[in-house]
Amino acid sequence: MEGFLKELGSIIHTRDATALRVKSADFSWFSPIMSAALGNRQAEVILSPKSEEEVVRIAAACAKHRVPLVARGGGTGNFGQAVPLAGGAVIEMTGLDRIVFDKGNVTRAQAGIRIANLDTHLRKSGRELRMHPSTKKLATLGGFIGGGHAGIGTVNWGILRDRGNLLGLRVITIEETPRALELRGDDVNLVHHAYGVNGIVTEAELPLAPAYEWLDTIVVFDDFGRAAEFGMALTTSDGILKKLVSVHAWPVPHYFVPLKPYLPMGKAAALLMIGAETREAFEALVKSFQGKVTLCVPQDNIYEYTWGHTTMHALRADRSLTHLVCIFPKVDTLGSIRRVHQKLGEEAFLHLEFKRFNGYMTAEGVPLFRYQGFEQITRLYRAFEAEGARIANVHTFLLQNGGMKDLDDKQIGFKRSVDPHLLMNPGKVAGLDDLPGGISGATLEAAQLPASGWAY
Amino acid sequence: MEGFLKELGSIIHTRDATALRVKSADFSWFSPIMSAALGNRQAEVILSPKSEEEVVRIAAACAKHRVPLVARGGGTGNFGQAVPLAGGAVIEMTGLDRIVFDKGNVTRAQAGIRIANLDTHLRKSGRELRMHPSTKKLATLGGFIGGGHAGIGTVNWGILRDRGNLLGLRVITIEETPRALELRGDDVNLVHHAYGVNGIVTEAELPLAPAYEWLDTIVVFDDFGRAAEFGMALTTSDGILKKLVSVHAWPVPHYFVPLKPYLPMGKAAALLMIGAETREAFEALVKSFQGKVTLCVPQDNIYEYTWGHTTMHALRADRSLTHLVCIFPKVDTLGSIRRVHQKLGEEAFLHLEFKRFNGYMTAEGVPLFRYQGFEQITRLYRAFEAEGARIANVHTFLLQNGGMKDLDDKQIGFKRSVDPHLLMNPGKVAGLDDLPGGISGATLEAAQLPASGWAY
DSSP, X not given: OHHHHHXXXXXXXXXXXXXXXXXXXXXXXXXXXXXXXXXXXXXXXXXXXXXXXXXXXXXXXXXXXXXXXXXXXXXXXXXXXXXXTTOSEEEEGGGOOOEEEEETTEEEEETTSBHXXXXXXXXXXXXXXXXXXXXXXXXXXXXXXXXXXXXXXHHHHOOTTSTTSOOEEEEEOOSSSOOEEEEEGGGHHHHTTSTTOSOEEEEEEEEEEEOOOEEEEEEEESSHHHHHHHHHHHHTOTTSOEEEEEEEOTTGGGGOGGGGXXXXXXXXXXXXXXXXXXXXXXXXXXXXXXXXXXXXXXXXOGGGGSTHHHHHHHHHHOTTEEEOEEEOOSSSHHHHHHHHHHHHTTTSBOEEEEEEETTEEEEEEOOEEEOOOHHHHHHHHHHHHHTTOEEEOTTOOOHHHHSSOOXXXXXXXXXXXXXXXXXXXXXXXXXXXXXXXXXXXXXXHHHTSOOOOSOO | OHHHHHHTTTSEEEOOHHHXXXXXXXXXXXXXXXXXXHTTOOOSEEEEOSSHHHHHHHHHHHHHHTOXXXXXXXXXXXXXXXXXXXXXXXXXXXXXXXXXXXXXXXXEEETTSBHHHHHHHXXXXXXXXXXXXXXXXXXXXXXXXXXXXXXXXXXXXXXXXXXXXXXEEEEEOOSSSOOEEEEEGGGHHHHTTSTTOSOEEEEXXXXXXXXXXXXXXXXXXXXXXXXXHHHHHHHTOTTSOEEEEEEEOTTGGGGOGGGGGGSOTTOEEEEEEEEGGGHHHHHHHHHHTTOXXXXXXXXXXXXXXXXXXXXXXXXXXXXXXXXXXXXXXXXXXXXHHHHHHHHHTTTSBOEEEEEEETTXXXXXXXXXXXXXXXXXXXXXXXXXXXXXXXEEOTTOOOGGGSSSOOOOHHHHHHHHHHOTTOOBSTTSSXXXXXXXXXXXXXXXXXXXXXXXXXXX
């Protein structure tokens, strides 16, 4: 480590204990299982490069001195992807926050830019990102691409991995003489959602969407089944502009304290972003479902109660809660949702994020429940699957067990070519770079949860 | 009629024989059955108002003198909706071609504006219509709304009747003292696709789409099944920008003479409009289907070989052809397409327009075949239905037999309130305003074709 540090020269770095603790954590505490499995692993140094040239110097030094490294964005991931399991260096990427170019409906920015900053810049000229996570204010572009999969806007554009949502990535390899690769076309998915195990992303090129005037909107319903039907109807109303369709069974809305005036006790609620110019058409749809609009204003913060943020608000109120994540089937989507809610609604409080997934309209379900151990969670996984939902395992930090990423030969070959010394985020790819002692304890148990993966 | 003409004052009108013949026809000659049923019905006078005020005077005069009237746009309809069955007046709306307002993502224009003129104007400031018919250059806005249902752009926005695609309509009633109604929300569908039987549309308000840079693109495939699979994959690739996905079995491409250099003999062809900024992603998709791109340029005329124009090109080459129109099922869409093509492909040359319909991705199928009479067409209808496709009857001019429009009590009540003397496009609503002698001959036979309608 000392030899490594000497080579860093003017690159800002710190070994301050608080910094090491804070910059070695992410939001994996959403899962009590992962928390136990990850323990208090920490980096030995936090590096804060300000340019790609500094990133290249870091990559070369890591390769030369065999120092493990984890690239870190805003630290908002829920899956332990930013936790350094083998010590070494955390590279804080937020210093690389420049917009590289911006023309027409395409923008290219450095990986460390905060997504909200990029989006605010784009909206000034009538464009915006196709999708962003609920953590838009904290998360970086590179972090979203490396560890996220979808978000607000996915109801229009599908998920990040869908062809066309990510035009290019610039990646620095971890070699004594690092290379800068430009990945385009299908190759971007080698690095997307790979938890940063295969190169340091320094730039990303993205297609843009038109910046409509979005209205933060809440509609309440007497029962959840009706709210879910409405959510699907809105999602499949091709003429009505929307960016977010998120439906919550009571008591989930109870956790959204600042929204209390708009969320009557006991009611199911749809949290939405609706385009202003089709507001009348939207209101006609609401009326046909006997919903009641309690909020409809242009403020752009309602998304911070949806997707991953829903769990965060719930955990603020009750730390005994955790969640699981499923995708409902493309056929009989609403039937599956209804059955799951009827059978398990008392134990698992459901919310839905409607989305385009593999070309179909469906809903992601994120039930919140009080964690009682592996048997309970296994039982819940199986119960959801029995009703047609497929489970993404959000209680493991192992890349191939999450269910989103298929680590085939091409992926493994690419990993070896860009990171020949297996230094990048070690411990996240089982079988390739297991930490000493192998996989055991909570890690093993979590990896063995009967998750079915995310595909149709 | 003479009393009526006296009241017109300065309103431009003609009784010239050629004008009467030309302005009393539409593209219903696509159907030999409808041609026989419609005969050579003609108007007695063609009126060319230049303002809404003149339209109001015409409406009042028609009511007072009980003169039947048909509102006419570009005359590009395929269903006889512009043919005056009871003589009277044809009101040529093309003089009302003003843009009323244009702000943000909403525009409002007079009904007689040519769609291409409106679209060209909008594109100068980065916006365009959500959808337009293949007859965009000739067709008027009001004609499209009154007699069309979908078009280029439907693959993104669904069909015209979907909530949000039509924000408002201004309609003049046919009464001694005409009223001007503003229809908004769900009420716009009272008049949309009603063949102009319930009021004269003078203005329409529409939401706009961003004007991407569209590339006219052709991809060829060795076989039609593969081309259809590709069409569905492109349609459901949520991240790839497209505005048109039209897939043609050989020999349909053979009829597209000007495109001959891009359409190899015997190959199936996909005619597409692709967004320039996701071109690389599109090419990756093409590659994965072993397609070959033969054209990819920004020229904006390929749409004139798709939708209704396909039939027109085929009929130019072979007047013995006609078509039918079906919608493939939302489940097993490709299976249904494949079976229909296998069983009937030698007799009925299929092309597909992929579209969003009732919230799902599916394809409209328009097989071309050499017309041999009612028995053949009935057999084809039944054969398509047996494989899961639903048939819209394009061989009848009767509104409720087409399959697109449900004439319920609300519709009939609205018709009676805006047109109490039943003067508007008489003969198109069976049972309400049948012409003397009732429905008989080819009209009756066509109305009895076993069409299943257009809904899931």
